[in-house]
Amino acid sequence: MHTPDSLPLLGITMGDPGGVGPEVCARALADPDVYRICRPLIIGDAAIMTNAVAFSHLDLAINGCSAVTDGRFAWQTIDVLDLANLPLAELRHKTDTAAQGRASFQYIKRAIDLALAGEIDGTVTAPISKAAINLAGFHYSGHTEIYGELTETTDYAMMLADGRFRVTHVSTHVSLREACDRVKKERVLRVIELTAATLHQLGIEQPRIAVAGLNPHCGEGGLFGTEDDREIAPAVTAAVAEGIAAEGPLPADTVFSKMQGGLYDSVVVMYHDQGHIPAKLVGFHYDEKTDSWDQMAGVNVTIGLPIIRTSVDHGTAYDRAGDGRANPQSMIEAIRLAARLAA
Known part of the structure; x- marks a missing residue:
């Protein structure tokens, strides 16, 4: 399935590598319907995404890109703008580390820069760890505040x-x-x-x-x-x-x-x-019998910015990171809403 060039091009940040971000990105892009509404580009580390695809048992290829124009935007191939920020040997699931915090901040910064430059039509963010980015020296209380400062926006x-x-x-x-x-x-x-x-x-x-x-x-x-x-x-x-x-x-x-x-x-x-x-009472549902979230609906939108930013409405979920059982529902909904706003 090849995506028409007229569809909005969305930059999707991978989130903290040690959380469920890479997995929910991979699982979301395993859905062929996503490619009917947008051209998705993961902004992160190709090696980390390859690892997420493997432990999630998904039949997907990774296309490492050095520029936005390298994307193929075809279902069953995940295009990753590879920043090569975190070697796979340094990946620590379920753990806050400065290296992972630094990498996740750089994914966000690149996405914002690309959106401000008009190279992508909108941004979607996977969850980050506030503790990890602060360990890395980036003293923000969350995504919203990062976007506000880096886009020089005061009213958001x-x-x-x-x-x-x-x-x-x-x-x-x-x-x-x-x-x-x-x-x-x-x-x-x-x-x-x-x-x-x-x-x-x-x-x-x-x-x-x-x-x-x-x-x-x-x-x-x-x-x-x-x-x-x-x-x-x-x-x-x-x-x-x-x-x-x-x-x-x-x-x-x-x-x-x-x-x-x-x-x-x-x-x-x-x-x-x-x-x-x-x-979250409306959107989330936990099933004690299966020890899983069978519903994780809802999208976080930063309004008032000069660019589009939507996000999952959940955190890094360290308790299940790397286990291959993360729910991609919120990420899929975030992509859908970003595509709608961009269109």
Whole structure:
């Protein structure tokens, strides 16, 4: 199966070599449907990908590339832009190492550089270890922050999407104390605006956006905190004045059920766990009998960037890395969404 040149060309970073990233990349590209929607190019190490294909028992060839133009983009052959950053002898599954952190950071940097240069149409990222990249001297709290700095973008946000279930975060990888301090009118308004723009890009002509409160019962008129009345409500009023169909602040204990019922197209949440917990409850399913995740749905999207970035909505999963049993569902969905945004 050869892929038409008109399909979007996506750079897919391999993630931390010691995690499940290489395996979920390999398993995703074993799906022929992926090649019907895009031209996928793994950015990483050809030797590590060859190893992942082998222990996953996949009948796939590896085409090591020195440039984007070397890609064949044909099913059953995985094109790898080979940075040769980590010799196979240094691979340590289930372990944080500086070498693996350095390699995973370089994959991301190359993908961003290629996207900014227009050589690829979008980027998709496999999971990295925050501990490993910090061991390597790259002091970031996650992918989102790396993309923000390397694209010189100040107004960006994290959206988690699983079908019609979408949440966008005012803050992400900071302490809960700092997250409360970051709930300011200007930031809340900007995240509402970015959410509306992304929903338009996804083809939703008149998106309906709910804005979650920070405090229980949205502060109950100041009894449980004043941020909802002082910062969030004015941001929603300003968004409505711009023509955005926003509503809030709304109690976080019911707003996600309302979105699931079709009342809203997205919820703007105030901090990491307020959005991640419901998103993963909806998208993930663990089966105790098989000791496996039989469902790992959901995509992480960084919105507000000058380039497209989607990602799996799970971590390195060291507990099963290298075992040949990782679930590629989230990676396949991330590729699909990136292709949709690029197209």
